[in-house]
Amino acid sequence: MTTFELTKEYIEKLEAAIEQKDEKLLKAEMDELYPADIAGILLELDGAQGHYLITLLDTETGAEILSHIDPEVRKTFIKEQFTVEEIAKYVNIFDSDDAADLLNEQTIEVREKVIALLDDREQARFIIDLMYYPKDIAGGLMQKELVKVNSNWTVSECVEEIRRQAEDVEKVFAIYVIDDDQKLQGIVSLKQIVLARKNTKIENILDDDIVFVETTAKAEEVAELMQKYDLEAIPVVNTLGRLLGRITIDDVIDFITDKAEEDIQVMAGITGEAEEDDSVWQLAKARLPWLVVGVAGSLLAATVIKSFEAEFQKVAALAAFIPIMGSTGGNVGIQTSSLIVQSLAEKTGITTSLWQRLLKIILVALVNGLVIGALAGAYIYLIGEPDLFLVVCFSLLSVVVLASFMGTVTPLLLDKIGVNPAIASGPFITTANDIIGIGTYLIIADLLLHL
Amino acid sequence: MTTFELTKEYIEKLEAAIEQKDEKLLKAEMDELYPADIAGILLELDGAQGHYLITLLDTETGAEILSHIDPEVRKTFIKEQFTVEEIAKYVNIFDSDDAADLLNEQTIEVREKVIALLDDREQARFIIDLMYYPKDIAGGLMQKELVKVNSNWTVSECVEEIRRQAEDVEKVFAIYVIDDDQKLQGIVSLKQIVLARKNTKIENILDDDIVFVETTAKAEEVAELMQKYDLEAIPVVNTLGRLLGRITIDDVIDFITDKAEEDIQVMAGITGEAEEDDSVWQLAKARLPWLVVGVAGSLLAATVIKSFEAEFQKVAALAAFIPIMGSTGGNVGIQTSSLIVQSLAEKTGITTSLWQRLLKIILVALVNGLVIGALAGAYIYLIGEPDLFLVVCFSLLSVVVLASFMGTVTPLLLDKIGVNPAIASGPFITTANDIIGIGTYLIIADLLLHL
Structure with a gap:
């Protein structure tokens, strides 16, 4: 890919196309870009223009774009431009952690309406589970989407489970192994699944010497553990050891960089989260x-x-x-x-x-x-x-x-x-x-x- | 796991055991810990004690411990305590990027001797390739270990290749697809390999819309791209687009936190990399x-x-x-x-x-x-x-x-x-x-x- 460079000319071109409702040009242009880049473009457009642009694209892309927008900006953007029906359409396909974050930014009224409107009832349950946790502990960072299998299953049953979950769990990383009580027993890597014979029992290939956290662990602690042990994902359990979700490395990196930025601002004597482009x-x-x-x-x-x-x-x-x-x-x-x-x-x-x-x-x-x-x-x-x-x-x-x-x-x-x-x-x-x-x-x- | 907490008592117990050369106790204790934790313990022991402890353990564990020690500390520790034969034994099973880093800390003389002593000649070639790159560009962050397949292979040929590389490539993340000229064509995720039929051609399932960097890209840029697009690994190519290696997220996180720490020190008016426990x-x-x-x-x-x-x-x-x-x-x-x-x-x-x-x-x-x-x-x-x-x-x-x-x-x-x-x-x-x-x-x- 060639890295996308945002220019004033490009924004002006888009604004003109939006003005003329030139759907064909806009779709063609957006098709060339990653959702993260389109999220960057939205910051330069006004709210109504951004809303028009997002609703032109398919729901999948729209949801990805929304998940990449800075929470502070998104809060107002969503509130001012989107109907609850529209929000529900996107939240339906968000990862559960991002969905809970987005809804937590809105009023209780909007939250309730959106959750009632969700087609995917499992997603609705996931979100309700997650909204309860503060943002700075493991529960607030975790997502519910993961592939879990019972330790007495075979590898081919495990493959079937991955197939079933394929759409919901974008990045698998590892498969979590639980017992009949939902208690976390260990993990099996995708590599092991690829290499193992079909009728091998999961309990024979699982790695039970794993690092996990409880929902109440501090975000700092999670970041430290994942960095120390080079983990891409860490399972989250409750006090009984039951598997509730997992935290993926991308959310932890965002936490680490936010923390560093916050420390630098604190040192510089700036309160709140100021950015140069604030008013x-x-x-x-x-x-x-x-x-x-x-x-x-x-x-x-x-x-x-x-x-x-x-x-x-x-x-x-x-x-x-x-x-x-x-x-x-x-x-x-x-x-x-x-x-x-x-x-x-x-x-x-x-x-x-x-x-x-x-x-x-x-x-x-x-x-x-x-x-x-x-x-x-x-x-x-x-x-x-x-x-x-x-x-x-x-x-x-x-x-x-x-x-x-x-x-x-x-x-x-x-x-x-x-x-x-x-x-x-x-x-x-x-x-x-x-x-x-x-x-x-x-x-x-x-x-x-x-x- | 219960998170390991280092105490003064524990260190004293280990020191006593090392004094008495109580191999059995030491091995049993270390068996309970992750290499990253043992690396933390070494910081509290003197060089000779640390060397004794590492050489008690199997080479695999020893290598992992060494890869977790802070470069500044490791430089002196290796120089003072290890023979070139010992260094070669560990470097042989290091990931190529860590191996190049470790050798770059030592004198040219040590480097040459260790490379000549390596059993794994492919590893020697990898290291020589990597040592050339400065640490702050993509070439200096990448590792040579990855699974690559030709786009005209089938899924089952791809699985065979993963099996062949299984020992060298600890974390696969994605399989890189190249053409006959070694040019990067795209990637296939492990999930796709698990779910695809055995005789499917790789070219029919590859994702060709991928983010990659050239060897000369700045480390900051790599970090930014991986964070923006939520990548766990990013392929590195030369100017001709030929696949040379990949950068994994753990190395980028280390870079991000080092950079933040450096900025804070610069703001505080401290030159060089000072730590509270320096002299x-x-x-x-x-x-x-x-x-x-x-x-x-x-x-x-x-x-x-x-x-x-x-x-x-x-x-x-x-x-x-x-x-x-x-x-x-x-x-x-x-x-x-x-x-x-x-x-x-x-x-x-x-x-x-x-x-x-x-x-x-x-x-x-x-x-x-x-x-x-x-x-x-x-x-x-x-x-x-x-x-x-x-x-x-x-x-x-x-x-x-x-x-x-x-x-x-x-x-x-x-x-x-x-x-x-x-x-x-x-x-x-x-x-x-x-x-x-x-x-x-x-x-x-x-x-x-x-x-």
Whole structure:
């Protein structure tokens, strides 16, 4: 395939064709593209145009396109453009996990109507089962579609089951083996089915040493397990060990990338899920909370500085070193906390004790503090303010050590109380360290210079 | 399975058993664990202990364990503990991509010796083919192991080929169909093989509408394609369209998480790949470069402030607002640049023109600047410094707009010249905005107060 590249010209061509209701051209053009690419095109069209384009295509393709649209965009698009009958037509052939997600985006009223309208009653049952789970646990990521066989079946009975399920289960990966109580016994790979003799019993070829999760397992944990053991799909069971569904790797990848994006936004001090193409007002709103925290912190710092007003009048050069205290504190704090956040996320190895961690971090801080102090010291010598030499060097060393301490303890505390520790790598730590840095500096100056 | 939890007690028990060379206990314990878990245990043992433990187990398990160890750790572990004969024994049964990675970590001398010692000559050829590719392109991610069949074969010939390759190709996913010139024609899923009749020709069931990449495609691009089209494996071809290998989803997930971790470190101002459990010296070294940049920037700011020394002596309260200018500039700069970096990484939709982007960002900046200015203004009114009201409000507005501008233009420029734009979300932008913020403030103060 040649990768599809979306251009302004192409969109204009489509818009013109939609305007003229040129069905033949539109169908021919869409036939060349994958549903994921068409989903990208819809983002550039207005709602009515997008609805017209989707309804031109067959239901199968339409459903695939809808499953590829970003949930936030889809929510409004579906609500504004589609009738419940239309929604039901697409939801009918969605994978059950995608169907539950789509319906969870809509109002209860729409949900109920759509479920009542579904032709496929098994699908309706699947969806009702799944809608109940929050999105961030295994139950919320799993789909009901899978091929399951009884351990006392033969390979040819298993092939028949695959044939029966072929339409519903697009990607088989592995066949799940259960006992008479629906309890998960193991898996058989498709490769084994291809290679085994027809009358072989499934119980003789099944792999019972498998990794599975319960519905309540956290999404992070599922992602970690699938990545660690290189799994394409992981079975989900209830507390009794009964097979309820499976989670496929594509949903977990989406979770991993969303999580990384979220962490980066948290670090950058952006609240909510902002995208560059949001409206001016949405973008401003997403940034304001942390900007306000930053400003509040800086005004607190201003109050501290103002209370040393007399000292500044005596030694005006003191003001020159305010920025270095604030920014060094901020930088050191972010560096330290992001390493702690990372090690919390990886959860590998034995957890080091808090004291060992702190000792090491303080040692690193001393090394860095000495280097930075030396640089600043050289600068002070050059500009001819020898009085400030001791004050600045000693303050920098203290700031680096204090900021390292804060950067270690804050994410650990946040993690303990169940808050995303990445927050500690954002404006929060910068602001706190700004104040601590400047306060430390002024107190040390006061003490050493006897102002 | 019950998820394995590594404890200090467990490690001590293993260390004691290794000390006493208690092979029976060790083998029994390791038999309970997955190779990925044993790889985690090795990180806690010293090199000689790890080597002893691995060599106790069968070669298959040993190879799987080695393929799960972090490359940085493995490099030294292999170099210090293993003979070339031992390395060859494991590399012989590695997947070709992992084998090439492992050998690329070692010296040319070791590489040559190991390749010469390999029993499996096909594996040797595979490895030599792969070692040539850099790690960040499709060629460097692909493995040679796959099942390929000619389009004029029948399904039962295809099953025979799967049987022949069964040992080498652990996960089949799909069967690749080629013509007499080795050119990729399409794929057939294992499900289709299971369901098709034995004498059906492959050309009648193949799917020729497939996504593939050339060896030179960037790893980012591969990851994006596999995620967009929900692929578990993607075939890799040369410029002539001949099938050379395939990339499986597990390698791409590792790439995605490594990339996210790298971006977060870049944002936090940490150079190289630091981990919390690195040595004090390594950790200090990874942080120093950006700390020094930060200090240099702050000293530049100090010079700017010092040149306004006379003004500070006249209006001492001026110093109180230095931190708010610096930190607001930094916060706004990071927020803006991280959204730009994110939209660069997503590459979805049509690229907005620079002017549209700037216009929008400036509008967002004006909204935020007004809110922040109002807050600071209220504070100034409260502390009774009405002279500074206009200066601080006007400066804050300018700083927010300037920092937004910088935060937009810097990552776009870096991306254009081929540098990771995430750098622009790190200490670089904070430092630059510190200086710009403080400079702007002092110039405005000078102009408005006629000092």
